[in-house]
Amino acid sequence: MAKRTETAGRLDDAARAGWLYYVAGRTQDEIASTMGISRQSAQRLVSLAVAERLIKVRLDHPIAECLELGEQLRKKFGLVHVDIVPSDPGSSSTTIGIAEAGAAEIERWLKKSEPIVLAVGTGRTLKAAIDQLPTMECPQHRIMSLTGNIGPDGSAAYYNVIFSMADAVKARHYPMPLPVLVSSIEERDLLHKQSLVQSTLQLGRQADVAFVGIGELGADAPLCLDGFLDPEEMARLMEDGAAGEICGWMFDRDGKLLDGSINERVASVPLPPRETTTVIGLAKGKRKYLALLAALRGRMINGVITDEATARYLLSA
Amino acid sequence: MAKRTETAGRLDDAARAGWLYYVAGRTQDEIASTMGISRQSAQRLVSLAVAERLIKVRLDHPIAECLELGEQLRKKFGLVHVDIVPSDPGSSSTTIGIAEAGAAEIERWLKKSEPIVLAVGTGRTLKAAIDQLPTMECPQHRIMSLTGNIGPDGSAAYYNVIFSMADAVKARHYPMPLPVLVSSIEERDLLHKQSLVQSTLQLGRQADVAFVGIGELGADAPLCLDGFLDPEEMARLMEDGAAGEICGWMFDRDGKLLDGSINERVASVPLPPRETTTVIGLAKGKRKYLALLAALRGRMINGVITDEATARYLLSA
């Protein structure tokens, strides 16, 4: 009993010290002298007050909610980068907010003075982000494309982002003069033997950061719309358990790459190793929920930029 | 962020930095590197977040001594609400601690789901409390001002709180477009006949809770500083036994409203009946000792938020 009251008394002191420190804004020296203890003890009381959660701090700003969700996402999926932007329920855009936040993050990386290798995938979301980039001079960096930029008909694919990006930020850039999907594993190996492609492939392994879109599947998936897959193939893939794709790499609901022949025909650079590379996925919206969740589950990506509504879904799943 | 010079964007960044610092417990160096800015900028954002009152700190622990004092005060004056915060002997602020505790109590009332009528007085202490309120959505409640918000020169009085409050908590609000003191009883009656004022007057009678400051008298009393009374009038009032005022209503050392003509010129809403309304006075500090004691003695208020030192005085008196 004596011990109980003593502990309570100590908590009281902690509360008092914490109050003086955080609310009244005094220094620990002042607290020590008013409470008649040493400065070190005052410091201990203050940190005890924090540890015992006697001190509640809160942020009164709309962003607070996003940061909170982000922190939970980070823990749940072991992410190294999270950015949650506010949802705008009134907008039907699939990129609003994500694009700006993605551009900000890309810019942050490009601002570094030491040289980095920045990899990009493709897709509408990523294109929108690139369009938000300011013009910069980054001769120290190299940017490379993880995916081919040739359409199934031989033309340049619509959402090839590497050239738009190189246009905005002046840096050496390494495109992939290939289609995303080729007809066979032999063709892929043949194409990958080109020296130009070889150097890009190697660059992919040493990328510091990669920004990728998350492709959902279905009849109106990007891969179908852009003509890489016809609806029957897509339907077959989905029957085989495909849940989404990143740079063409198909994965199932657990974020494992599919074993079937489809991934043997993907001519993209393998996703950089998540142990050494920050691979940031950009996606939001109901249509991407399943694909994004799978990618996170399987650690295909270790960073994400999304919106509040999507973050809530990912947390509840 | 393409446009980094935007003020709103800067506040967003400040919120981010403040959250990372206070909630996530990161150092400013870490914040700087994750946000891609220099440490100094991070420090500035954190202090900006504090300066803009985005960060609200609160102590959530009943300090035994304060509880004890509060209980004694409750018994002695028959109070329905008591809140004692620690004293900071080194601070000259007249609102530190009281403001935060007042805001917490106001918030507690506003969180109720059933609609309430919340009345506020005016004064520096109350203004400081309002400034600590988080933004809330409270369309179910009505907040009303017990006192006029027009200065003696026709301008808006400095410490008018109702608009600041309505700004933070979105609720219907009913100001008093009158001065605190008018020139005669006839003028007051005339002004009170306005329909707008009529509805506010009626609302005052049905208030569920009222938060009021306690005005001390003297040459540097708020009423003098704000120009409602000149020093001679003040001196005369004090000779007549005035000890303090709440919303302009003058009372003597026993907390009885003064009979003299002064109270006939007060245009404020009568204090809500203490039988049905919780009227909470916020005050601390030597200068308010007498006025607060008188208000408690006369049951002008049946709730109080003050500090340890003041509570001790009130108990010893």
Added chain:
DNA sequence: TCTGTTTGTGGGTAATTGCTCATGAGCGAA
């Protein structure tokens, strides 16, 4: 009473933070 353990204390020191100053970019007025 002795002994091992827990808990608090003060000293010392490295890390962190707050502040001031000089600089330069951005912007509106002349």
Added chain:
DNA sequence: TTCGCTCATGAGCAATTACCCACAAACAGA
């Protein structure tokens, strides 16, 4: 266009705080 103003920035430095360590007091069990 140029001037003057404001404001954000980064550097350096001083103040403040956090952490580590050894020691002492309190305490429980033998």
